[in-house]
Amino acid sequence: MAILLGFDIGGTKLGIGLGDNNGKLYGTSRCDNRNTDPAVILPWMVSESKRLVSEAGLKMSDVAAFGISAPFPADAARGIMTKPTNNPLWRNVPILDYLKDELKIPGCFENDANCGALAEWFFGAGKGCRDFIYLTLSSGIGGGIIAADRLVRGGKALSAGEVGHICIQLNGRKCSCGMKGCYEAYCGGVALAARMREEIAGHPDSILNELSGNDPAKLDMHLLEKAYRANDAYAAALWEEMSLRNAQAFGLLINIFNPEKLVLGTLAWAIGDIYTDPILKHLPEFCWEEPRKACQIVCSGLKREIGSYAGIAAAMNYLKENGKLEC
């Protein structure tokens, strides 16, 4: 058994988890991470880690490795948070070396969507699979790919799995990444909210006007879901396009990777069947029958607990890749 420490760094929260490779959590801690200064937060991460380890009756030397789940863009090879979008004061923070020096145990740095995939692989809906893909499906769309029993990171840029930015429409909608026609520009929660704000004036009869109190700034996925459930025509058209675009992206992934499972994140499990059913209806238009029938499309097994396991799963994968742990 290996004891593992995980750090989950987000734009609003920062979580620390102490657990083991069987998925048992010994302790967790979290703090608000909005507009924080890394000069304050990094020492806190060290002292909190030490506290969790000692409260579990352990010594830091009992911990086999730590893992950092971090937002990109980042210099993953060197473990540096370069310019995470939602942490404006975190610029060029060499977090991996800092934690290695302070904790004196081995560690690794991984993109947060990859960590989500690793967490589902070891502890959630991807357990036992050799080939599966995890899609975050939230405010943005991230992905993590496990192929032939390994996390796929790609080459020098370590950017494999950026499925939100595959182009699915020529000269399509502008994406936050600068490209046009990205999958995320059609199905990410932030992009859909922006689209509603652009288009709502052309739909004065839509109940989205009433639901948002005629304040376009309030339009979001939650209101879109409400309007769709209430049979609003504009919401239904948007929902249909979102479902078609999701099916298009799922189909691409299924044809390329022939995964055993596609594991779906937040929007899918939070909204439920009305989110997934229309996608499944359209899926045959976008991939071959054999890989489609061989692929189970399921919701996250960890759901909102995924953050507690993200860094721990990264640490576990680090040991696995280095031949120090069988799993």
Ligand SMILES: [Zn+2]
């Ligand atoms: Zn993009």
